[in-house]
Amino acid sequence: MTCIAYHRPTSLGAALELAAENPDARFIAGGTDLLVKLRKRVHASPAALISLRRIDELARVEVGECLRIGAAVPLADLAVNEHVRERLPALTDALATFGSRQIRNVATLGGNLGNASPGSDAAPPLLVHDARLELRSTSGVREIPLAEFFRGPGETALGAGEIVTAILVDGPSEGAVSVFFRKSRVSMDIAIASVAVLLEVDGTRCTKARVAAGAVAPTPLRLEAAEAALEGTALDEAACAAAVASVDAAIAPISDVRAEEWYRRHVTAVLLRRALMRLAGSTAAVPTGGGGVS
């Protein structure tokens, strides 16, 4: 890979100006997806790289009306952030097994979501927490639900010169619990299948259910039929079985070097069942979240 210039702006405005002036430039934060793709010539060499590592406003986690996660915070920092751990248990699960320590020390949510791998581990947890993305360019700022951000493998709703600047999650509701499970061949491998679940329970009734899956469709996606099978129920065996049964028609896994289609279908259903079993025990009182298995 060759490129003409490496820019290190220290303000977001300067970074966006550079992008507007250099349409052939690419943004780089951790670089753990981009540099691999450039080496493999998935993308042509960019004329310039615009580093996002020295822009303070992209590197902060702030709590106000909502939780605002700067798009360039290293994942290792998010994994130990008290607000992320308290409000986003499913994301905390995903971060514990994300890549490797070396990757997590530099990789970012902005980069992972912008890379739009169908197997992104960050996407299912953020989808079940109804995350929104803040996008900025020199033309202005807009928000988009994460559920509308992914358009296909490697394709997003980002326009020219636009970057993700923050991930926004509204304040947690009382009694919300979430968990993330993934299955891969070895620890440091892209997932064969992953599932995130969030449940809100009022008394004995499930008032909100969010289910999302990764690595089993062209994009990470919500499993709305599973959600409908759970909402309004007492999360009894019949409701859970109906949710699990709905998975097969909702996903579109492929066979590849990591796993075959039939196995991915099977595993997704298993992961959903395990997630429901894990959360069913936690919905009685204070949200506790759950752990991840690889």
Place this chain on the structure above:
Amino acid sequence: MQISFELNGSMRRARVEPHERLIDLLRDVLGETGTKEGCGEGECGACTVLVEGRAVNSCLFPAPEVEGLRVVTIEGLCGEGLQLSPVQAAFLEGGATQCGFCTPGMVVSTVALLGENPAPSASDIRNALTGNLCRCTGYVQIVEAIQSAAAKLSAGGEA
């Protein structure tokens, strides 16, 4: 572009290309060849170095990005007269090195781990070394060597 940064305790200046990686700067420009390139894709960890105390894959770290930062490589872990650090000595004594190619990265990752967790369990160690692959040893002696080094360091000494 001209950059300057701290490498193993000394300030270094170098001229780097915009597309150069930290591993290229270390090995080809500065001649510090202890850091190895096993895959070039951030999977194997043979290229692991510490930047500001954090383990990173130098094969994916842009060289221009290291301006003003502190870098420690395997060469920086030796004491006076090339005396081995406790982690290195433990690897040697424990048979945790066969071909040796993964070893610099393993040792650097271990130093990062012990800096955060001085008494890691075998499970903690395996988790921390997810990003360091070994094709020779089967990892058993590596885990044991790290536990041995951790015990010695707890008794006094620096990694």
